[in-house]
Amino acid sequence: xxxxxxxxxxxxxxxxxxxxxxxxxxxxxxxxxxxxxxxxxxxxxxxxxxxxxxxxxxxxxxxxxxxxxxxxxxxxxxxxxxxxxxxxxxxxxxxxxxxxxxxxxxxxxxxxxxxxxxxxxxxxxxxxxxxxxxxxxxxxxxxxxxxxxxxxxxxxxxxxxxxxxxxxxxxxxxxxxxxxxxxxxxxxxxxxxxxxxxxxxxxxxxxxxxxxxxxxxxxxxxxxxxxxxxxxxxxxxxxxxxxxxxxxxxxxxxxxxxxxxxxxxxxxxxxxxxxxxxxxxxxxxxxxxxxxxxxxxxxxxxxxxxxxxxxxxxxxxxxxxxxxxxxxxxxxxxxxxxxxxxxxxxxxxxxxxxxxxxxxxxxxxxxxxxxxxxxxxxxxxxxxxxxxxxxxxxxxxxxxxxxxxxxxxxxxxxxxxxxxxxxxxxxxxxxxxxxxxxxxxxxxxxxxxxxxxxxx
Numbered sequence: 001x002x003x004x005x006x007x008x009x010x011x012x013x014x015x016x017x018x019x020x021x022x023x024x025x026x027x028x029x030x031x032x033x034x035x036x037x038x039x040x041x042x043x044x045x046x047x048x049x050x051x052x053x054x055x056x057x058x059x060x061x062x063x064x065x066x067x068x069x070x071x072x073x074x075x076x077x078x079x080x081x082x083x084x085x086x087x088x089x090x091x092x093x094x095x096x097x098x099x100x101x102x103x104x105x106x107x108x109x110x111x112x113x114x115x116x117x118x119x120x121x122x123x124x125x126x127x128x129x130x131x132x133x134x135x136x137x138x139x140x141x142x143x144x145x146x147x148x149x150x151x152x153x154x155x156x157x158x159x160x161x162x163x164x165x166x167x168x169x170x171x172x173x174x175x176x177x178x179x180x181x182x183x184x185x186x187x188x189x190x191x192x193x194x195x196x197x198x199x200x201x202x203x204x205x206x207x208x209x210x211x212x213x214x215x216x217x218x219x220x221x222x223x224x225x226x227x228x229x230x231x232x233x234x235x236x237x238x239x240x241x242x243x244x245x246x247x248x249x250x251x252x253x254x255x256x257x258x259x260x261x262x263x264x265x266x267x268x269x270x271x272x273x274x275x276x277x278x279x280x281x282x283x284x285x286x287x288x289x290x291x292x293x294x295x296x297x298x299x300x301x302x303x304x305x306x307x308x309x310x311x312x313x314x315x316x317x318x319x320x321x322x323x324x325x326x327x328x329x330x331x332x333x334x335x336x337x338x339x340x341x342x343x344x345x346x347x348x349x350x351x352x353x354x355x356x357x358x359x360x361x362x363x364x365x366x367x368x369x370x371x372x373x374x375x376x377x378x379x380x381x382x383x384x385x386x387x388x389x390x391x392x393x394x395x396x397x398x399x400x401x402x403x404x405x406x407x408x409x410x411x412x413x414x415x416x417x418x419x420x421x422x423x424x425x426x427x428x429x430x431x432x433x434x435x436x437x438x439x440x441x442x443x444x445x446x447x448x449x450x451x452x453x454x455x456x
Contacts, residue, residue, distance in 0.1 A: 117190075117211030120197075123204050125149050137179075137190060137211050176214070189215045221289070229286040232279045239279065243272045281419040285403065288426050295430055300339040302367050302381055303328045309346040310365060313354065321359045324350070327366035333381055335451055341427045342451070345435075348420040349385040349447045356445070357389035370450065380433065380450040387446075392439040400437055401425045424449070 019040070023033035111118055117134030121127055125148050135141055144152045173194045178187055194209040246269045249257065257265060287293040310324055317324050346365075353363045364386040372379040392400060399405045403422040428435040428449045439445035 117213075119149075119209045119211065120206055121149055121209075122206045127152065128206060134211055137188075137213060176218075187215070188213060189218045225286045225289050228282050229290075232282045232286070235279050239272065239276055243269070243276065246272060281423060284423050285419050288423065293426065293430075295338040295341060295427075297336050297338050299334050300337050300342075301332055302335060302383075303332045305337075305339060305342050305346060306365055306367060306383075309343050309350060313347065313350050316351075317354050317363065320354065320357075322354055322357055322361050322363060324354075324363045324365060327364070329367050329369060329381075333369065333453065335381060336454055337431055337451060338427075342431075345424045345427050345449065346383065346385070348424050349449075352420070352447075353385050353387035353389065353445070357387045361388040363387045369453075376450075376452060379453045381453060382448055382450045384446060384448045386444065388444045391441040391443050391445055392437070393441055397437060397439055401435070 020033050020037045023036060024030060028036070111129070111131045114131055114133060117137045118129070118131045119127065119134050119138070120129040127145050127147060127149055130138075130140070130142075130145070138152070140152045173192075175192050175194075177190050177192060179190060191212040191214045192209050193212075194207055196204055197206045197208055199205050246265055248254065250262065250265045250269065284293065306326060306328060310326055314324055350363065350365060357363060364384075366384045366386075368382045368384070370376070370380045370382050396405075401421050401424075403419060405418045425435050428451070431451050433449055433451040435447070435449035437445060437447050
């Protein structure tokens with residue numbers, strides 16, 4: 001009890017003095033009393049020291065545990081935030097995944113039900129995708145996916161569409177190909193339209209080809225071409241007879257015609273000539289379409305071709321009070337060309353210039369020598385026919401060389417078949433040249449074409 005009292009007492013020194021006095025009063029000697037008090041003091045000191053050590057240790061451990069607990073709370077909070085973010089991201093990914101799956105299903109349905117065949121190949125020429133129409137047209141199955149097209153399709157014409165995939169190809173590549181049945185008894189014509197597919201970095205990842213079966217269309221076109229050709233040939237003989245008889249009447253061999261009769265005969269002769277040109281255009285168009293249009297190439301003078309055509313058309317121009325001015329090469333050039341066909345091109349261009357130029361207008365015909373360029377290393381001779389006529393509207397200027405297009409003729413009220421310029425384009429292209437037009441409405445037009453010079 002004394003120890004407990006001393007441990008809790010706040011005035012230990014006074015207590016020890018009182019205790020020492022009490023021991024002396026009880027008969028203890030002074031050394032004995034001092035010894036006993038010292039012993040008690042030491043015991044009390046040990047107890048106090050022990051208690052203070054334990055309390056310090058407990059406080060340090062408590063502080064450490066408290067700090068760890070706070071750290072754990074912070075980490076748990078951070079983990080809860082991360083889990084919330086990941087849960088949100090997973091939900092977004094789930095929605096995006098469902099959207100992608102739905103979009104893929106929609107595209108697959110579209111591709112599956114397309115009326116045209118669709119084939120997709122990778123840069124190595126392996127089939128990535130094809131729809132049922134393509135399977136039927138090419139006579140291959142789904143097991144061909146992942147197999148090189150060269151091992152599934154034996155037709156060389158089709159292979160050229162996807163044989164070489166070049167990153168620098170732009171736009172669609174169109175081509176008509178012929179496929180034969182296994183027994184070669186029937187032939188099918190396919191129109192292919194191919195385009196290179198690139199990733200966002202411009203790297204080629206494949207090629208997509210759309211196939212259209214145009215066999216029936218080709219058959220109809222051939223029937224039409226054959227019909228036009230046959231009818232035109234049949235018309236030539238009676239036309240030649242009528243033209244010859246009118247010429248005899250105009251010359252007065254059966255008898256001299258009066259002024260009115262002569263006037264009507266001249267009108268008839270002009271229309272016969274116009275009808276003859278129409279028949280020739282139809283025959284040329286049919287020949288071009290069937291691949292039977294041929295050139296008779298020889299060395300010929302540039303200036304002479306222009307002179308011949310201008311001499312032939314000058315009287316017609318003068319009848320409309322239109323002047324034709326020529327600017328020929330200062331030094332004549334000899335080109336390898338079909339002189340009759342080039343005169344046909346010049347005749348068509350100059351005739352159109354006269355036709356679409358009002359009375360009192362002008363037509364300019366020129367030829368210029370152009371120096372070699374990277375596109376034309378041998379140099380070219382550029383022919384040009386410019387007029388001060390009605391011009392061509394912007395929407396029609398893009399289709400002046402399309403067959404049976406008569407936008408410019410209709411706009412000006414002048415008749416035409418829409419064949420002449422398309423034939424001119426074919427003739428120029430077959431010579432290795434090019435033809436183009438520049439025009440402004442109500443200011444006139446300039447038709448130009450170039451022919452390559454002979455290689456040195």
